[in-house]
Amino acid sequence: MNLFDPATYAGLRRPLREAETLPTECYTSEEFYKREVETIFKKVWNCVGREDFVKNPGDYFTRNLVGISLIIMRGKDMKIRAFVNACRHRGTKLLEGKGQCRDVVCPYHGWAYHSDGTLRSFNAMDQALNLDPKDYGLVEVKLDSWLGFVFVNFDPNCMPLKQFIGRLGEHTESYNWEDMVTVRHRETVINTNWKSYVENSMEPIHLPLVHKKSIGHVFASGKAGWKFTHGNPGEFTIMHTLTDKSRALLPGDEGFDRLPNLTGTAADGAQYIHVNPCTTIGADLDCMWFKHMVPEGPHKVRNIAAFCFPKSALERPDFDRLIQNYYKRFDLVIDEDNWVAEAQFEGIQNPMTRVGRFSHWEQNVHWFDNWIIDCVLGQGESKRLAAVA
Numbered sequence: 001m002n003l004f005d006p007a008t009y010a011g012l013r014r015p016l017r018e019a020e021t022l023p024t025e026c027y028t029s030e031e032f033y034k035r036e037v038e039t040i041f042k043k044v045w046n047c048v049g050r051e052d053f054v055k056n057p058g059d060y061f062t063r064n065l066v067g068i069s070l071i072i073m074r075g076k077d078m079k080i081r082a083f084v085n086a087c088r089h090r091g092t093k094l095l096e097g098k099g100q101c102r103d104v105v106c107p108y109h110g111w112a113y114h115s116d117g118t119l120r121s122f123n124a125m126d127q128a129l130n131l132d133p134k135d136y137g138l139v140e141v142k143l144d145s146w147l148g149f150v151f152v153n154f155d156p157n158c159m160p161l162k163q164f165i166g167r168l169g170e171h172t173e174s175y176n177w178e179d180m181v182t183v184r185h186r187e188t189v190i191n192t193n194w195k196s197y198v199e200n201s202m203e204p205i206h207l208p209l210v211h212k213k214s215i216g217h218v219f220a221s222g223k224a225g226w227k228f229t230h231g232n233p234g235e236f237t238i239m240h241t242l243t244d245k246s247r248a249l250l251p252g253d254e255g256f257d258r259l260p261n262l263t264g265t266a267a268d269g270a271q272y273i274h275v276n277p278c279t280t281i282g283a284d285l286d287c288m289w290f291k292h293m294v295p296e297g298p299h300k301v302r303n304i305a306a307f308c309f310p311k312s313a314l315e316r317p318d319f320d321r322l323i324q325n326y327y328k329r330f331d332l333v334i335d336e337d338n339w340v341a342e343a344q345f346e347g348i349q350n351p352m353t354r355v356g357r358f359s360h361w362e363q364n365v366h367w368f369d370n371w372i373i374d375c376v377l378g379q380g381e382s383k384r385l386a387a388v389a
């Protein structure tokens with residue numbers, strides 16, 4: 001099978017009700033994955049976290065995106081920047097995990113960088129000729145923010161983040177996410193392809209079976225009110241479910257107050273928003289959570305999840321007690337999804353497996369898979385520009 005021949009995707013390209021799923025090789029092939037890295041992850045905006053992960057000058061966290069280790073750091077000037085996590089002397093990796101430092105000091109020979117990435121000092125270079133420290137600061141990668149979310153882009157000629165986000169803001173403006181605080185992180189590594197894991201977050205039909213011990217009831221209760229939207233323009237999909245109760249709690253559990261001043265689709269339910277390529281935001285009536293489903297090769301995905309609540313919830317005397325109800329629900333659901341993701345991937349890797357079909361509930365999965373193929377076949381940019389025009 002030629003994975004780079006448009007004819008391979010004739011089944012996928014059909015309208016949803018007649019369309020076939022992606023060939024299983026798209027989930028298992030190293031070659032296909034390499035093409036995704038070049039045409040997707042190195043071209044589009046990648047969400048890497050929240051601005052409040054780095055509250056103070058010198059705060060940093062590192063992120064490995066498709067083999068490129070990055071430092072996301074807040075400078076003394078309060079600006080957040082992204083740097084390639086490698087020393088300009090002989091390339092040593094500078095930082096691990098997250099933390100706080102005044103300057104970034106290389107553990108090998110001690111070259112040191114200011115929090116804005118400029119070179120502060122170097123060792124044993126007193127006889128070097130034509131060496132201007134200005135030329136040897138940390139390599140910077142484009143970074144921008146939207147509603148408190150931090151995005152990076154490796155392509156110096158990329159479209160502005162605002163254009164990438166498109167009309168998504170119309171669905172999210174009343175949440176006041178900039179005012180929310182990240183209260184917890186959770187990372188898990190799952191043996192599956194990143195696209196399968198993303199697709200799982202775009203459809204509700206797995207809820208009754210996979211989540212029968214947690215949120216399985218949600219599918220039936222929201223049945224009259226599930227709506228699916230995708231960006232036009234904008235690199236996102238939304239799965240919206242009608243509800244007047246938080247979906248971030250298990251039935252009967254007590255939680256925090258509803259967010260004030262919600263309007264539009266935000267006011268009448270929960271929205272599961274996917275931002276290409278691999279971030280899903282759970283936008284609920286009382287809180288927000290998100291997960292980055294970052295590939296580590298074609299067969300492994302790192303789910304980096306975080307949970308955010310309004311400041312008013314953190315100020316409550318019963319915060320520590322009530323937050324446990326949310327953690328219980330989040331952990332249960334993540335574990336249930338992880339279990340089925342690995343079972344699915346075992347089937348996908350079976351060489352006798354053949355393509356399948358989409359349910360009409362999977363229209364966002366169909367949109368996402370078509371977007372992947374647009375990018376991999378080099379048709380993504382022109383379609384994006386056409387949508388904006």
Ligand code: FES
Pocket residue numbers: 087088089090091092106107108109110111
């Ligand atoms: S490699 Fe960093 S100081 Fe030498």
Ligand SMILES: [Fe+2]
Pocket residue numbers: 200201206210211337
């Ligand atoms: Fe799920």
